[in-house]
Amino acid sequence: MNYSINGNSIIVPEVVVQRLPHYLNILSILQVEKTKIVSSEQLGYLAQITPAQIRKDLSYFGKFGKQGKGYSVNILVKRLREILGVNLQWEVCLIGVGRLGRALLSYPGFAPEGFNIIAAFDSDLKQIGQQIGKIKIKNIVEIEEFLQSSSIQIAIVAVPASVTKDILNQLYHSGIKAVLNYAPFTPLDHKDMIIRNIDPVASLQSLTYHLKENN
Numbered sequence: 001m002n003y004s005i006n007g008n009s010i011i012v013p014e015v016v017v018q019r020l021p022h023y024l025n026i027l028s029i030l031q032v033e034k035t036k037i038v039s040s041e042q043l044g045y046l047a048q049i050t051p052a053q054i055r056k057d058l059s060y061f062g063k064f065g066k067q068g069k070g071y072s073v074n075i076l077v078k079r080l081r082e083i084l085g086v087n088l089q090w091e092v093c094l095i096g097v098g099r100l101g102r103a104l105l106s107y108p109g110f111a112p113e114g115f116n117i118i119a120a121f122d123s124d125l126k127q128i129g130q131q132i133g134k135i136k137i138k139n140i141v142e143i144e145e146f147l148q149s150s151s152i153q154i155a156i157v158a159v160p161a162s163v164t165k166d167i168l169n170q171l172y173h174s175g176i177k178a179v180l181n182y183a184p185f186t187p188l189d190h191k192d193m194i195i196r197n198i199d200p201v202a203s204l205q206s207l208t209y210h211l212k213e214n215n
Contacts, residue, residue: 012060024080030073039070086114091151093119096158097127097137105132147174158182
């Protein structure tokens with residue numbers, strides 16, 4: 001990922017980008033707790049990452065705080081929100097309104113962070129036309145025409161793995177380049193499409209590995 005500082009473009013490793021939301025979540029909690037200053041040691045302890053790694057990650061985006069003084073929690077929250085783009089409002093669509101999709105539509109945590117689901121699509125005729133909150137479920141056949149005339153840039157995909165490839169292709173040709181994917185398998189046909197996968201079963205399997213080893 002490229003990031004520009006004072007007109008100079010630098011390459012930020014993807015693993016660093018993926019750690020930034022973790023730092024922001026911790027700092028947001030500290031902010032609610034009225035913590036003013038946090039050291040890299042404290043932040044590293046809470047994030048379970050070494051202080052040196054914290055400092056290295058943040059250094060990609062400029063200077064934060066002074067050595068020996070720690071970081072201003074308020075300033076660091078503000079800067080990380082700007083870096084991640086969550087100081088902006090993002091319109092999102094959902095594809096797949098089964099049990100998981102309905103839960104995502106009802107989840108209250110997206111909007112406060114700037115992610116507004118404004119459209120939902122499904123292929124099930126029993127679902128199409130139903131109203132969930134303010135969202136009326138649309139037919140998946142309408143998706144390309146709808147997206148091409150909207151300002152949506154992010155899609156959440158909650159469909160079976162067997163149809164994920166077709167959905168991703170439709171999204172790509174409709175101009176969507178950022179996808180949060182809940183299918184356990186993602187065929188990558190488009191190198192410039194950013195996909196983040198969430199697989200609860202895989203996470204549970206990694207937990208059972210550690211439990212097995214510890215036992």
